[in-house]
Amino acid sequence: MLILGLESSCDETAAALVTGDRRVLAHRLAGQEAAHRPYGGVVPEIAARAHVEALEPLIAAAFADAGVTLADVDAVAATAGPGLIGGVMVGLVTGKALAHAAGKPLIAVNHLEGHALSPRLSDPDLDFPYLLLLVSGGHCQLLLVEGVARYRRLATTIDDAAGEAFDKTAKLLGLGFPGGPAVEQAAAAGDPKAVPLPRPLKGSPEPHFSFAGLKSAVARAVGQHSTEDLAASFQAAVIDCLTDRTRGAIARAGRVTALVVAGGVAANRPIREALQGLAGENGLRFVAPPLWLCTDNAAMIAWAGAERLSAGLTDPLDAPARARWPLDPAAEAVRGAGVKA
Numbered sequence: 001m002l003i004l005g006l007e008s009s010c011d012e013t014a015a016a017l018v019t020g021d022r023r024v025l026a027h028r029l030a031g032q033e034a035a036h037r038p039y040g041g042v043v044p045e046i047a048a049r050a051h052v053e054a055l056e057p058l059i060a061a062a063f064a065d066a067g068v069t070l071a072d073v074d075a076v077a078a079t080a081g082p083g084l085i086g087g088v089m090v091g092l093v094t095g096k097a098l099a100h101a102a103g104k105p106l107i108a109v110n111h112l113e114g115h116a117l118s119p120r121l122s123d124p125d126l127d128f129p130y131l132l133l134l135v136s137g138g139h140c141q142l143l144l145v146e147g148v149a150r151y152r153r154l155a156t157t158i159d160d161a162a163g164e165a166f167d168k169t170a171k172l173l174g175l176g177f178p179g180g181p182a183v184e185q186a187a188a189a190g191d192p193k194a195v196p197l198p199r200p201l202k203g204s205p206e207p208h209f210s211f212a213g214l215k216s217a218v219a220r221a222v223g224q225h226s227t228e229d230l231a232a233s234f235q236a237a238v239i240d241c242l243t244d245r246t247r248g249a250i251a252r253a254g255r256v257t258a259l260v261v262a263g264g265v266a267a268n269r270p271i272r273e274a275l276q277g278l279a280g281e282n283g284l285r286f287v288a289p290p291l292w293l294c295t296d297n298a299a300m301i302a303w304a305g306a307e308r309l310s311a312g313l314t315d316p317l318d319a320p321a322r323a324r325w326p327l328d329p330a331a332e333a334v335r336g337a338g339v340k341a
Helices: 033-039 045-066 085-102 111-122 164-172 179-189 212-221 227-253 270-283 301-310
Strands: 003-007 010-021 025-032 075-081 108-111 130-135 142-149 150-155 258-262 286-289
Touching: 003 085, 003 301, 010 045, 010 227, 010 301, 025 045, 033 045, 033 130, 045 085, 075 085, 075 111, 075 301, 085 108, 108 111, 111 130, 111 142, 111 301, 130 227, 142 227, 150 227, 164 179, 164 212, 164 227, 179 227, 179 258, 179 270, 212 227, 227 270, 258 270, 270 286
Parallel strands: 003 075, 075 108, 130 258, 258 286
Antiparallel strands: 003 010, 010 025, 130 142, 142 150
16 A cells, blocks of 8 residues: 655645555655744645645655656545644645555545544554544543544643644743744753743543643743753653643543653653653553654645544545534534634
């Protein structure tokens, strides 16, 4: 099985060719950091235009790298949401055109499912069901992954996601964009106990996450402490919140094979180390994809396509692009505005 994967949901344009036996034959990626850096965040219109310019050359390069052609693929998998709708449309329309031209099945992939299944691309021993902490710029969720297309949401954020809090903190501290790696680097030189910051919902029976109050506390503390100490204290607070909420989810999840973390924030090494310790305390395997698979990429989209194709799941050419697309549509709504469901 050979799957072409396309990713364009935010500010990374990517194309990859992945086999059903977990070989990444090619992976090409174009970032947009320089274009968005002056604004301190992703500008949707700029991102969409950059996807249009970058995607076709990346696809051609991926085919050249793998030494195959479109006729050799078994299906085309493209991110269909959630994400910035302009960028999602670029990748999905391109995927539809390629699938139609080649007479191949289209697989409209939920970007979150790409993250959720990405650990199975790098770890062939990871079996269902597993507990997943999906933590990124737009999402912070705990999910019971029972199988392909079978997800049960145990917790979500009631306001900001952890990755968003990292980006906003980096902006407040003048660390630049992208914020996550910049905060992690600054925190390495700081004292995580220097600044007393809140741990929203820590110890609460409510299962969900909240990072808006922490972000506001950082804003109030700017100028009163060194950048390094504030970054370290912020990162420590996020780690405490993530581990506390995940500990509660482990107790509710029942029998699972592993604790898994995925998403862009999963590239943060102190967060990975804390979660690995939590898994050990509870007698669970800890699984995290390699760092390059944590951030947005097309290999995870191709792999999700392979998993879905193996399960007999394909999509019509009129599959819609979606700005919002929850993995667990049956999950109950939670309190709060701006829920990243």
